[in-house]
Amino acid sequence: MSKYGLFLGCNTPALRPDVEHAIRKSMPQLGVDLVDLPGFVCCPAFGTFPSADEDAQLATNAWNLSLGEAEGLDLAVQCGSCYSSLSMGSHLLKDPKKLTRTNELLAKGGRSFKGESKVRHMMDVLYNDVGVDKISKTITKSLKGLHGIVQFPCHTLYPSEVVGFEPDKGPPHVLPDLLEALGATVEHYSLEYQCCGGAGGFHKADAPAAHNFLKSKLDAIKTETKADFIVVSCITCLMWMDVQQKPLSEAGEETYNIPVFDYNQLLALCLGAPAEQVAAISTINRDAVIEKIK
Amino acid sequence: MIDLEQSEVIPDMWKDVFDSEDIRFCFNCGSCISVCPASNASPPLLIRRLARLVLLGLEDELLDEDTPWSCVSCSRCEEVCPMGVRPFELGLAIRRWQVRNDETRIPPSIVELYKEGYTQPVSKAVALRASVGLGELPTIDKYPEMLKGYQDMLMATDVVSNNDYMFKG
Ligand code: SF4
Ligand code: SF4
Numbered sequence A: 001m002s003k004y005g006l007f008l009g010c011n012t013p014a015l016r017p018d019v020e021h022a023i024r025k026s027m028p029q030l031g032v033d034l035v036d037l038p039g040f041v042c043c044p045a046f047g048t049f050p051s052a053d054e055d056a057q058l059a060t061n062a063w064n065l066s067l068g069e070a071e072g073l074d075l076a077v078q079c080g081s082c083y084s085s086l087s088m089g090s091h092l093l094k095d096p097k098k099l100t101r102t103n104e105l106l107a108k109g110g111r112s113f114k115g116e117s118k119v120r121h122m123m124d125v126l127y128n129d130v131g132v133d134k135i136s137k138t139i140t141k142s143l144k145g146l147h148g149i150v151q152f153p154c155h156t157l158y159p160s161e162v163v164g165f166e167p168d169k170g171p172p173h174v175l176p177d178l179l180e181a182l183g184a185t186v187e188h189y190s191l192e193y194q195c196c197g198g199a200g201g202f203h204k205a206d207a208p209a210a211h212n213f214l215k216s217k218l219d220a221i222k223t224e225t226k227a228d229f230i231v232v233s234c235i236t237c238l239m240w241m242d243v244q245q246k247p248l249s250e251a252g253e254e255t256y257n258i259p260v261f262d263y264n265q266l267l268a269l270c271l272g273a274p275a276e277q278v279a280a281i282s283t284i285n286r287d288a289v290i291e292k293i294k
Numbered sequence B: 001m002i003d004l005e006q007s008e009v010i011p012d013m014w015k016d017v018f019d020s021e022d023i024r025f026c027f028n029c030g031s032c033i034s035v036c037p038a039s040n041a042s043p044p045l046l047i048r049r050l051a052r053l054v055l056l057g058l059e060d061e062l063l064d065e066d067t068p069w070s071c072v073s074c075s076r077c078e079e080v081c082p083m084g085v086r087p088f089e090l091g092l093a094i095r096r097w098q099v100r101n102d103e104t105r106i107p108p109s110i111v112e113l114y115k116e117g118y119t120q121p122v123s124k125a126v127a128l129r130a131s132v133g134l135g136e137l138p139t140i141d142k143y144p145e146m147l148k149g150y151q152d153m154l155m156a157t158d159v160v161s162n163n164d165y166m167f168k169g
Helices: A011-015 A017-029 A054-069 A080-092 A096-108 A122-130 A132-138 A174-180 A207-224 A235-243 A245-251 A263-270 A287-291 B013-017 B021-025 B047-056 B059-064 B076-080 B087-101 B109-116 B126-131 B144-155
Strands: A002-007 A032-035 A074-077 A119-121 A147-150 A229-232 A260-262
Touching: A002 A054, A002 A122, A011 A017, A011 A235, A011 B126, A017 A032, A017 A122, A017 A263, A032 A122, A054 A074, A054 A080, A054 A096, A054 B144, A074 A080, A074 A122, A080 A119, A080 A235, A096 B144, A119 A122, A122 A132, A122 A174, A122 A263, A132 A174, A147 A174, A174 A263, A207 A235, A207 A245, A229 A235, A229 A263, A235 A245, A235 A260, A260 A263, B013 B047, B013 B059, B013 B087, B021 B047, B047 B059, B047 B087, B059 B087, B076 B087, B109 B144
Parallel strands: A002 A032, A002 A074, A074 A119, A147 A229, A229 A260
Antiparallel strands: none
């Protein structure tokens, strides 16, 4: 049994708690114990302290990391932004000057950080700790007969030196491999590596451009694949791709209604968890896919 | 267009913006722009151009730039930059420099973080969480001493202490 501090961030527990429940239901069944972190705060998201004050950014990163470190635990994270913020923070805190300054600040809050606790993404834990074989052998239902495409969360790929966990050089394959382990047929298409465009200030600066950026991706999925669903492993990709399909359909002639799932939701469903708990909240109806998971 | 004739130049301004000497290696290749989702926005985010403004020391132009704020933080530029400039982090550093020089640039979300610890109502989504069978989380508001410690820590940072009127009350 491996054990991690579960770092949930803000969006998942507040807006998509079904994803949180999917994580809580699926990981222990695969031998990954998750422990809550009392007193956790926002990672901090890149639009907050990292855009305002580096001391406050690193102190907040270290606050969260120290909660794991005090229990001797690394952190397991699903949200791409949290994962990237905490990973960048850990990376910057390898600089002894920054670590010293951060500890001066942490001391005012009664905490300290040695730099030991590491940050792991849920996909990394699933692929590199659990392994696809164990996943295939443990599931009791499968996605056989269903076609899926993956949306790679940018925050888990770049910069690879800081956040990467792909085992090989070249095109990433962890998420497609994890999806295949559930029995799905994974299709590939031309804009597979394009960002969803949902994070940060792009859509605030120019909403039509951000919508067109997503539209180009959805059009490629529709014309080039037989995808029954999209799988992500990032709360921002999940919400952006799920929520924006409706306004895109209303604005043009094309209809977009491709169900979007977080990987842990499909995993939990394949482990027999009830959809009312692990896949209950979405804009695009996902029943047609859920019913086929047998 | 960058108009050097019309602009006031601050020598060595880059040192005040970004605590990395590697920015000097930027050779204008544009790789950062070619992979940038927000280069599709109008006005486009052009990291190469921002790097020029920083290196040339064009203070007024840089203070007026809204484009650093349209970054989606994907870090693709960081992956492809052949000169190790770390363009994504440069964009964040420009935001921080703007915040230091112009308090209207301070993101309102940092006040929420100071007061509540979160950017979303994590401790208030009780009904939604219950609807999927989940209870409450051990959020920081449930540990008043920890919340106070977190706030004391932040109060010792420049952005909070220099603008403390925003954070109190
Ligand atoms: S991190 Fe920001 S600047 Fe760099 S490519 Fe992504 S959106 Fe563009
Ligand atoms: S990729 Fe790097 S070297 Fe090329 S223009 Fe951008 S910052 Fe400069």
